[in-house]
Amino acid sequence: MQTQNPFLDEMAKLTTAAMGLAQFAGEEAKAAFRAQVDRIAAELDLIRREEFDALKAEIAALRAEIEALKAAKAQ
Structure with a gap:
């Protein structure tokens, strides 16, 4: 929805950005956290x-064998 007010349009664009x-930033933080956890696990x-x-x-399987x-040996 567009308004007639250019100030509100700019605020909407800034909010979206x-x-x-x-x-x-959240995705980058998750990736960094995963990398750190993988490094620690290694x-x-x-x-x-x-x-x-x-x-x-x-x-x-080895125990069963x-x-x-x-x-077989006992027989």
Whole structure:
């Protein structure tokens, strides 16, 4: 909606620009935070959940194989 008042038009444009800048600043802050968290996780030698779940499944399979070998040896 446009008004006949040029002052109000300029204020609307400034407000729109400020909102865009605030949104961009928020996205930049999120990206910087994620990068910092990833760096800290790498320094602490942490693993991601997907890697943990994959290793957990592999260990379970190995345990089952060991139990099968023990059972075969016992017979």
